[in-house]
Amino acid sequence: MINAMNTVNNEPNPPPVGGVLWSLVGDIRMLLTLPAALTMQVAHPSVGAGVDDHSVFRTDPWGRGERSLTSLQLWVYGGEGAAAEGRRLRRLHKAIQGTDAHGHRYHALTPSSYAWVHATGYPVFRHAQQYLGRPFTQAQERQLYAEWLQVGRVLGIHDRDMPQTIEEFWPYYRKVVENDLEVTVVVEELIAPDQPIPAPDRGPRWLRLLLRPLWPSLCPCFTRFRRFLTIGLMPPDARSALGLEWTDAQERRLRRFGRVVRAVVPVLPERLRFMPIARRARRAARG
Template identity: 65%
Template sequence: MAGDHAHTGPGTGPAPGPDTFSGPVPFAPGSLLWDITGDVRILLSLPPALVLQVAHPAVGAGVDDHSVFRTDPWGRAERSLNSLQLWVYGGEQALEEGRRLRELHRTISGTDARGRAYHALTPAYYAWVHATAYPVFLRAAQYLSHPFDEPDERRLYDELLRLGAILGIRQRDMPRTPEEFWPYFDAMVGEELERTAVVAELLDPRRPIPPPDGAGVLLRRLWPVLRPPLARLHVFVTTGLLPPTVRDRLGLAWTARDERGLRRLGAVVRTVVPLLPERLRYLPTARAARRAARG
């Protein structure tokens, strides 16, 4: 999903590309992703998805070696978010963005912390980055909006497979159904994921983060006071929205008190966000697409 770009797929090496689900098809109004991806609550869903992605040793090594998340955290976040919005709201631009991302990732390779070679377009790794969206979207909905029923869970998964086609993920590298997805996910969590250096860094509330790009003088002056509580809140929500099995695998503490706190926060978000005017509830690309769709 939003990252510097596992049923575990075959071998290593770049994914060829043509073997996709049924051919890339841009999204339109009426799809679940059209409603979810532009809602401001996506900003709370993306960090746990990123943690899931970089908990894979190969993906974590790629981000560690090639990403600018340390030197340009706000710029990287903005670029990733803009790319994600294009996938869903960009129409034909979505297909071009998928091609651009594949080309961008062709040069990302190296050796992970255990001395194993990786390439960003290795099918199993590229598919895992995309697959993390499903459990995180479902879990975020439980707290921040409303849980999906079984038909909508299936519909969401089908749409994510469509999105995978836009991103060049081959049909055979993703589970085909939700029933196939969960054994795949459990195997990935139990056999592949680990507390990589990037996971530890992303979940460290003491991580040094500069003020947002373009911040005014007042915000810059207040940033040393604002950053610590904001960082703690960010880590708290990110940890809480990870599936419990992932928290256990990564050795992340989560208490009953933490759970109650997250549920209270979720109740506030569920109440407030639907009341916001469209200019505050939806991200800019989504707002523009929604206006265009209304004619």
């Protein structure tokens, strides 16, 4: 059972230590799932317009990714700082507004849009786990959804704006997928096989220096691999709604890739398997 509120300061707690998200979000395999979730988010016209108009994902993709990943880690492993991170994000999004490609006004904190951005995590986690880890049991799926709802509360999403059970979630999800999602400008860029990306400017200095001269040759391979993972780890119904082709040969290739990931990652030492914020939280939880 998740203790939803901190009884001392009446703020939402992060998901529980030792829960499904505790092992899932800090694992390096999480990095492979983020492009699919992001693409589903920006396929919503108002979300895509907000990112197109206000995000620095084109000019600073590595920094933007690092900041997003840090924020995600804090929602789960941040302890008392999780709620503070949620408040920071809401303040950040207050100024994000404009007009989408259909001439409709949007605001990043409109409940339906803000909730959709969060909601995409659950179906992507569930689908990707079939390839990258052990498929969830029904009990784990329910626990995962309950914990993801709790993360939503950390982010300031009201219970009335998110389905409160799995049985309520899937009709909501299918309605958005079938009626709202489209190939926005940002979706086109994220799945383009030849979209130029600046050389990495994050990480160890030695690695950045090594990659800089090689990046013109590596970038095309990276973008094609990103497209492959984006489409492959996206739930099939969302993929179909966006008209993204996925062949049997690609499916077999993704399954082979998944078998390698499942064999290698679990035997890595914790310092290589889990990201820094997760490692520190797991170490602190063990005392």
